[in-house]
Amino acid sequence: MAFLKKSTIWIAYLLALLVLPQFFNSILAISIYNQMAIAIVFALSYNMLLGQGGMLSFGHAVYFGLGGFLAVHTLIMIEFETVYFSIIFIPLVGGVIGLLAAIFIGSFSTHKAGTVFAMISLGIGELIAASSLIFVSFFGGEAGVSGDRTFGPPLFGVEFLQDVEIYYLAAGWVFIATVFMYLFTQTPAGRMANAVRDNPERAEFIGYSARRVRFISFCAAGFFAGIAGGLFALNYEFITEENLNAATSGRVLLMAYIGGLGYFIGPIVGAVILTLMNSLLSNYSELWMLYLGILFLLTVMFLPRGFAGFIMMHQVAWIRGKLHTLFIPYLLTGIPALILILSCVALLEMSHIEEEVLHYLGLELNPATLLTWVITIVIASASLFAIRLTLPRLRAAWEAANAIPDSEDG
C-alpha cells in the first residue's frame, strides 16, 4: 500500500512534467519551465548539503558553474567534431565535473561543519569566481563562453532546435535527478547525513566518521549541481562568470530556504517560486529583488520551515478531518493580509516610480498628490487593524483543529 502511494506520487510528478507544455505553450512559458527545471535540480542538490547534511554553503554555484562551463566546452567540441555523442548526455558531463570538483574541495572542506565549513565555502566560491575572470582561455572572461547545441547528432530525428525539445530533455533529467536524490535519502549514507547534521559527536560513537559522511553528501550534491549546470548550458548555450559567483550561490540558498529545508519537496517549491519571481515579477517591477529580500526575511521570521513546512503544518488537522474548520478564519485574516501586502507594494512602487502615474491593479495612482499617499496608508493601516482583529479567531481555530483528544494523550 505504501509502495502504491509512493509510486502514485512519482507517476503524478512525471505526468505533471510531461503535460505542462500542453497547457501553457507560449515561448515565455516554455522558457520559464526550462528555468524551473534547472532551478529544481540545483535547489535539490543544495538541500543535500544544508537540509540533509547540515552544511551551510555559500559557494554551491562553483559546482553548478564548473559543470556548466565544461558542458559548453563539450558542445564546442561536438561542433568541431573533436568528440561525437548526443547532447542528451551533456548534463552528465556537467555532473561528472561537479563531482570531481566536489571530491577535491570536499577533501579538505568537510572536516568541520558550522562556521568553518561556511567560511571555506565562501572563500572557495570567491576564489573560483575571481579565477574565472583571470583564466580567460577557459572561462571566456566577462563575456563567458558559448556553444551551439544543434551540431549534435539528432536523437530519433530530434535536433533540439526548439525550446520545447530542450524542455522535454530537461524534464527527463529533472525526473531522473529527483528520483536519485530522493533515493539517496533512503540509504544508510543519506540517513547518516541526517544523523551527522543532528549530532556529529553521537554519530562518531555509533561507528561513523562524521567527516566521511559529510564528504559523501558533499560529493553527491556537487554531482547534481553539475547536472543542473549542464542543463543550463544546454538551455542557454552560453555561460558566464555570473553562473558560478556568490550571487548564484545566494540565490540557491534562498530557493532552498524559502521552499523549506526540512522537506524533500521544499527546494522544489522554492525553485518554482523564485523562478516565477525572477521571470514574471521582473517584467512588472524593477523592485523585484527588494520583494525577494522581503519574502526571505518574512519566511525566516514567520515560516522558519519554509512554504513546504507551512503546508505540512496542516497535516495533523488534515488527519483529524478538521482542516475545513480553518477555511473561514484563514479567509478572514488572509483577505486583509493580502490588501496590506498590495498597499505596501503600492507605497514602494510610488516612492520609486519616475513617471507621473503608476498603473497598478487597474488603478491610476498619482504619487505627486498627497491624497494618494494618505488613502494608501489608511488602507494599509485598516488592513493591519483587521488582521489584528481576526488573528485571535484564527489562533483559536488552529488550536482547536490541532488539539490532542484525551483518548490520544500519552
Add this chain to the structure above:
Amino acid sequence: MAILSLKDVRKNFGKTEIIRGVNLDIERGEKHAIIGPNGAGKSTLFHLISGLYGVTHGTIQFKEHLIQNRTPYEISRLGLARSFQVTNIFPRMNVFENVRCALFWPHGYRYSFWHLLGRQTELNERTLQVLEQIGLQDKMHFPAGELAYAQQRALELGIAIASGAEVIMLDEPVAGMSHSEAENAVQLIRGITEGKTLIMVEHDMSIVFDVADRISVLVYGEIIACDKPENIRANPQVQEAYLGEVAVNA
C-alpha cells in the same frame, strides 16, 4: 584475560592533572561501577576509554587492541558502546531512525548509498526488537527531541546497545529521573546488559550497590579502591573520602 585494561592512564589539561595514573582491569561479563565525588574525573575517564579525549600517558587495551588515542568511531566498531551524562540523541530524526542508524555499521552497511532501507528486512526487524526492549515501539514515529526526558534516556540506552557491543559504558544513566523512573531504568539496564560487560558511572549508591559486581572509587583522578560492593562499603578510606560525604548529604 580482562576485556578492558587500563595501565597507568594519565590525562592532563594544560598543567592540571585530571587523571593521575589509573590502573584498572575489567573482566568479560562484569558489571563494574565507577564512583567518586564530583570532579573526581569519572566522565573524563569515560571519554578517554571511548576515544573522545586522547590520553597524556599510559595504555588502554580493549580485547587485543590498544585503543588509546584512537577515534571514537574506530573504538565503537571494535564493540565498545557508550551513553552520555547529558542526553545525546539525534533530536530531529524519529525514534525508529535513531535506533536504526546505530545498527548500520554492525550490520555491514558502512557508507552505502545503494541499499534502500525499506528493503532491509532483517535490519528493520532488529530495530523493532530494540525498540521493544526499551519500551518505545509505540513512539517510533515521534521526533526523538519531542520525547519525555526518561524516554530520551531510554532511547539513548537503545542506541548504545543496538550495535550488540560487548562492552557498554553508561554515564549516569538515571541522573535527573524520579524514583519510579529510575527504578524502571535500572530494570531496563539489567535486561539489556545481560551477558554483556557493563561499566557505569553513577551517583545513586543504592543503584550502584544493587547492580555492580565490583566498584572502583575514583578520587582526584586516582582509584583509591577497587573491590566487591560489600568490601567497598566497609572500606574506611572510601568511607572517609566519599561514602561518608554521600551519607552526610543524604
